[in-house]
Amino acid sequence: MIVETPIDLELTQLSGQTSQPPWYEVDGTFSNVVDVKGNSVIFNVKQSGDFLDFTYSGDASDKQAIDKLSYIFDLDFDLDKFYRYLGNHAELAEIPEFCSGLRLFLADDPFECIISSICSANNSIKRWTKSICQIKENWGDRFGNYYTFPKSNDLLKVYLDDEGEFNSSDIQDISMCTNNLKSCGVGYRAPYMRRASEMFTDEIDLHEIFKMCYDEAFETILEVPGVGPKVADCILLYGFNFREAFPSDVWIKRIVSHLYFEGKDISVAKVREFGMEEFGKNAGYVQLYMFHYARMSGLMKKLK
DNA sequence: TCGCAGGTAGAAC
DNA sequence: GTTCTACCTGCG
Incomplete structure (x- = not known):
């Protein structure tokens, strides 16, 4: 088609x-x-x-x-x-x-987006991507060569680390324990992911978040450990299609500062407020385009 | 080798 | 409220 x-x-x-x-x-x-x-x-x-x-x-x-x-x-x-x-x-x-032709790549599974976003904090794109792929291959359902992301109640059952797996199974050698979250390279984010799985299994209904206004959704998602303002905005934008979100990290801060404030150092919190105020419903797209503009144009190297 | 990578939690001003 | 610091891990 x-x-x-x-x-x-x-x-x-x-x-x-x-x-x-x-x-x-x-x-x-x-x-x-x-x-x-x-x-x-x-x-x-x-x-x-x-x-x-x-x-x-x-x-x-x-x-x-x-x-x-x-x-x-x-x-x-x-x-x-x-x-x-x-x-x-x-x-x-x-x-x-x-960055002509760049579009939002929205989540098919909002829960996958939540875990991916938690995984992305203080991390590289390459590494969080690899971790999420491993989680899918380990605990998702297989269809042909592809895997779904595990549901929250399934991820909930996964061991946090080698030790947890060793103590709860009949494996004789701890080096054989590779069926756990930390074995996917998520590091200290493993307990955040576990807690998020708990919360989205029996405390927060994913479908309810779609119905909320932006502010309510933001406050709700901030309750999840490992989720700060930047990750929350990524979850709302990519996972729940809240287009007024303006995920603000160090790069967006440098770019906004360069484009609008003569390179002056301003807090990430202020950058977020500025972006939402200035760009409204286009905020999400402006953020996406700013980041790739900086990458492609060489501005990123200049600002570093 | 050692610092960094699209931040956050917890504690200290 | 705002600022400081430790933090898993893999890669250059």
Whole structure:
């Protein structure tokens, strides 16, 4: 099937958004298993020019499949209109030429996004991505070559570390204990992930968060250990489609400071307030574009 | 080798 | 309220 829409699929896939690791890529075709109305459906997506060419296999109608694909890659967002918006602001005007076709890569599974985002804190894209892939392979369900992310009540049962696994099983040699969270390289974030699994199993309903206003959702998600303001905004943006979120980290701080405050040092908290106030419903996209603009244009090296 | 990587928790001003 | 510091781990 064909969807006609401007997008740079590879850029979108590899942009490090904490919704999920990139899909599995072979010769430009990106594939993964996705939930469609409770059924596991395998998608194969390829870009050719301004078209998105895709096939799917599993229990879903064409319309359901297109709707799902449109949600995950945010295909209904009007990029041209957004570029006009950027063009009308002097500070942002040259951004689009460096990341044309970049779109939000939204989470199919919000819980995966929560754990991915917790994992991303004080971490590199490469390492958190690897950790999440290992979690999927260890405890997710397999469909063909692809794995779902484990549900919170399943992740809850996973041992935290070697010692926990050793003490609770009949394994004789502790070096054989590799079926635990820390074995996935998540480090000190393991207990945060465990607690998050508890909370989203019997304290917080994921579906309720979609219905909340931004402020309520932000406060709710901040209750999860390992989730501070930056991670909370990533979860709300990539996991729950709150487009007014403006995830603010050291890089966004440097970029905003450079573009708007003559390089003056301002707190990340102030940058977040500024971004939300200044960009409104475009905040999420502006943040996404700012980060990649800085990467692609060489600004990042200059600011470091 | 040692510092850093798209921050957070906990404690101290 | 704002500022300081330790922190798993893999990679250059």
